[in-house]
Amino acid sequence: MSYPRVRFRAYLLLRSLVAAVCAVLLAVGAVPVASAAAPAPRTPKRCDEWAKLTGNPSKPGTLPVGNETRVKSAWDTYDYVNQRQSMDGLAAPTPDDLLKAGTDPDVWKEGDPRKVYASYNRRQTTSRPYTGTFQDWLNDAYIENAARRTRGEAFHKKVVQDLNLVGPDWLCEVDIDVKDADGKVIRRLYDAVNHKTKEFVEIKSGGAVDDTQVPKDRQVLKDPRFKDYSLRYVFGQEPEASTTTRLRGLSTGAGQHPDGKSRVTAYQHRSTPVVRFTPGPHTKFDPTLNPNPQANSGSRGGLNDMLNQSKPTPESMRQQMERIRQGDPTGQRLRGPGGVDFSTLELRFVGAPVRGEGLDYSFTAEKMPDPDTNPGFGGQEQAQLISDSFFTWLALTPEKFWVNLNPDEPQRVMDAQFGKTDAGRVLLEADLQMKHDFVAAMNPKTELGRQFWDENQLTNGLPCLHGIRNWIEPEPAQVREQDGGIYILDAPLKVNSVPQEFDFDLPGDPCKPTKAQIEHNQKIVEKLIVPAVEKKISQDPAYAELRRVYTSRVAAEWIRLQDANKATDYHTIINSGDVSKWPIRGEKWDFNETWQQYLKSFRDGDYKFEWEAGGQVYVYTMGGVDFSKSPKENVSTQKFTAEHQYLPRSTRTSVQTMTDDAESDDLLLLGGNTRAKPTTGDAGTPPGGGGSDDPPAGGGGGGLPITGDSVPVPVLVCVALALILAGAALTWRSRRRRRIFVS
Template sequence: MSYPRARLRAHLLFRGMVAAVCAVVLAAGALPVAAAAAPVTLTGKRCDAKFKLTGNPSKPGTLPGGDASRIKSAWDTYDYTNQRQSMDGLAAPTAEQLEESGTDSKKWKEGDPRKVYASYNNRQTSANPYKGTFQDWLNDAYIDNAARRTRGEAFHKKVVQDLNLVGPDWLCEVEVKDADGKVIRRYDAVNQKTKEFVEIKSGGGIVDKQLPNDRQVLKDTRFKDYSLRYVYGQEPEARTNVKLGELRAEAGSHPDGRSRVTVYQHRSTPVVRFTPGPHTKFDPTLNPNPQANSGSRGGLNDMLNQSKPTPESMRQQIERIRQGDPTGQRLRGPGGVDFSTLELRFVGAPVKGEGLDYSFTAEKMPDPDTKPGFGGQEKAQLISDSFFTWLSLTPEKFWVNLNPDEPQRVMDAKFGKTDAGRVLLEADLQMKHDFAAFMNPKTDLGKKFWDENQLKDGLPCLHGIRNWIEPKPAQVREQDGGIYILDAPLKVNSVPQEVDFDLPGDPCEPTKAQIEHNQKVVEKLIVPAVEKKIAEDPAYADLRRVYTSRVAAEWIRLQDAKKATDYRKIINSDDASKWPIRGEKWDFNETWQRYLKSFRDGDYKFEWEAGGQVYVYTMGGVDFSKSPKQNVSKQQFTAKHQYLPRSTRTSVQTMTDDAESDELLLLGGNTKAKPTTGDTAKPPADGASGGGQAGGLPITGDSVPVPALVSAALALIIAGTALAWWGRRRRRRTFVS
């Protein structure tokens, strides 16, 4: 019986010795593989505690899988404060002001111009002075740098709250360290249970210097099971997608095929809150009484403040902004807006004393870094000035006339001193050139046109033609107290007509049957081509711009007839002197002379062989007219534009994406900016921000049907006759003008 006990004691002793040896070996680090396999502990503050959120920690949320985007019905806004926005109208400092302010901005309170000047002075006396103007620095460095922190923090909180990233597994502001304890990267959120690193950015940019750190983290064997999720509040920039695509390719996929690097677009538009003050910049857009400390304010205003007049100056500005954005929180700026497509698309209720809400649309620039949008102030001013021209002058003055028989009646004298009048007359002449160009037999369309015309004695013999542009019924919707201008298309009318203007050469006299046949060919082939160009070509963008402002102005005129608005003193005042022609000097008589030269000498020549002879034809000519409208039903509007009211309300406060079109932006404002109600935020410390803003698009209830909104009086009456082509023929030379 004792033997088994002895063996048992020996066995136990042996096991104890083995355990002791193993303990020593492990303590000495002789088994590095076992040490590497130990779980990594990441430390940070619980996200719900950081943002003081309540939720159900037992049911924490997570991000949508793969590359994804928030559904459009859920797009919304969030507020952030930046009281420095109220200083965007501050004038550049004098030498005396810089000397008084010094270089220590902390000496001065928020809202004191000396605080701004001291900060600027400190930058300009540093080793890296700002290379742009004071106004550029003010908007893109002083104001926006302060906004990025509060905006980024506000969006961070919104993502955590919206997606319920609460509970012990979701940690925020987590530092990822290497094996030596050195910080590799700091992520906005991490979930060790689902193994997700999350980087949250309110804008659509990427920080180049963060990418090598992302690569290092993803290559670290300790994190081989982790995913990296980038969350954006705006549509990512083109370069962002390229950079993340490269990172995704390097990081590879999980064993189940899921990509380790994905992007989630939590689309939400930030709205800055601040209290306007004596140094806030306002602009005169659609404002009937602009004054020093009041006027239009909103998303359009912010973009115009930063827009440059040329592509190169805008490109330089974008580069300065990018260099000053170490966080990647930069929002889409004016370089991302194609101002050449800017049009007025909504005006709200013109309630006296309350200001007018308005909203514009513009296309996005696909690559703003290399090809930025520019010229915002010029285009917005054209729209606004035209709006007031349509209100102040009576409709019988809205005509232009390029007729070789009537050199004394080109356009009304007062209308001829406005940009609206200039645009209409220049568009009229442009259409004459285009009409002739589409008939050129050297083109496929021109050849088809002449092949289908009936000849006279074996030669082309085209009758005189009067052409003019008039609007097709514009699609509008009166709702939410205002009017949405959904579409304002233009059409080309063409009829046979002759003039008495004498041209050299033998007259070409087609028969009535030939005129009727050839006119049908004109309407079948040439008219649609010209219409398409007017609807799409940049050469007619100003014409489309001033026409939509005409639709809005007529609606204001109709509302004022029912009840007095802030525009009453302007309407039918017959005085448009406050909105004269801007830019280069222009005289409608010079345009008339260019037209006459085109009519007399032609735009181009082509040869026609017949009977052994060569005939030379010279081509040139054209004209313009009206605008009726029809209301879209509530059912149609809701079916096709369910997100438009929401997007429009947002655009009054800040620029936003159009949920109905990936290519469009909405940006607007209010003509009488005023602080929001409620408590004003306490002024922030240096570099931060604070309280209240101009705003809001009132919703006044259900829709009200619009009457036949624009009758003949509403029309862009560019009445007048202009012969496009008057055919005359003689051997060796024929004029068709």
């Protein structure tokens, strides 16, 4: 009976030795590994088996030979899971929260705030702590890094299936080893390889490349074994400008095939990723178009995701873009808020306002051509302006939607309630801007101004322009009522101009044009000046807010009409006269200050100029904006289908996530739903559930970065020794049991 006692003592001694070794390793640091041999290349799998395709795969496919883009009729979406998205509304931790969470996220379950705080704690105690806010880190590191593997893998599998990369010759996850000029082995992992057709394939769900992979590509293409091979990059989004530049340089260095075709090509397999997750108590919602936002409900969608990450100023957004780039060495980021020109944001679709079901909505915005150096910003401010204006148009009755700058009517500038809203502010400021632009267009120092005065009839040898009243009002909006909602295709604004006398005493010698001269000169105004000002109103950034609030006016009017037929969630707001929930944001504004600015401009003139024949000419105008009516014209089915065949599909996608507009290379669509219908799915623990918030150093190849924790070498050695110890103990225990049984 002494033998088991001896073995037990040996086991205790071995355990003590292992503990001692681990203590030394953890105290000293990592075990040197430079001399260790490189791991053997992984064993590739057939792509159809790797992607777990079922059924009988069709004939193996081929990738486009040149730089091509997937046909627009085939653009679609694909799903990926990231349950961490449900944590995007988590509040910043207090010192006590961080103390309780510790620095080991593995001890907490997914969805527990302590897991997030522990991961943040660990990051902030490293040699390179995150420099942005907690919310920035939460979105751009904790949530985004967990999404990269599942999103990249989902797109990889989609490409395999869509392009029929099947059969024994298409292999996925293939290591290619080459040597550089110094004889050092360089390993490049490709998403797919076909040695029969001599193709390497790199698949990216976004539009960026991995900074660490392109130099390796260069070495692979220089290797004599692969001199006849082609490198095909497959992108899920439009490649960024910097990506196109880098691939062009890579192509130039690789040369061409004997047939003159490039060895390096980019194929845009355009498809939009849609995240699946189950919302929870820490999911962020916003009040966009929501009639009754509450703590754990509200609007959610692609617009919401972009607003969460948008910064208020160009400089703060540039800093955020730099942090995003530093955290994305593998080139897996999708187009983010820096790629959205929020100054062009406009509401372009609202769905059926069914009570209790929420409202689908979609916005458009132009792309920023160079988001890295000149990113878009101010998303929250612009979205709030649209949403607040939408509610203003519902709460007040339409006869109040006007402003008036007339020196003879100081008491009738605008409705008092309307003057407490941003919609009212925008209209009055646009009216004053229009007045300035109108007289500027008449300036004889410009080509248009010279033509205008040359065509005017003179009085006693001098120009004698009559008083003019100009105001902005809507042209009929081009809309399409379809799919239970309304598409706002175009919402043009026009300038009306009429002669009008006024009693206000002005400087200078008064002139008295005849009726015939007034009619003649007014025609010149309408022929030359009005079109120039209308063009400015429709295109110039100075009127972007006016255009923005008017599209929301069209949408609100449609909701108003639907509610008249059947009560909607907006029923108690409509015609309530209460705009207290949507006051003017930002700096204090008083419409009387704008009136005084106009009065000074009118009294003194925007400018005056000397006439060649002697004397001075003053220019005076009056203005106004009238949105009391919102006329619309429903385009026919035939015209809508012919000119906007992809719009319904893109709009449906935009309710879930931001997407490209298939009809315009310069536009994005982003929207949501006011009751946050979640895109739920298999929301299990996401890859990287160990709590990593940083991508792996050096990239993982294939565009699928590891999202789990990077474990220090001493810990790995200790774990290995512990496993050996555990194995020895189990073996001994097993033998011990067997001997007892036999005896």
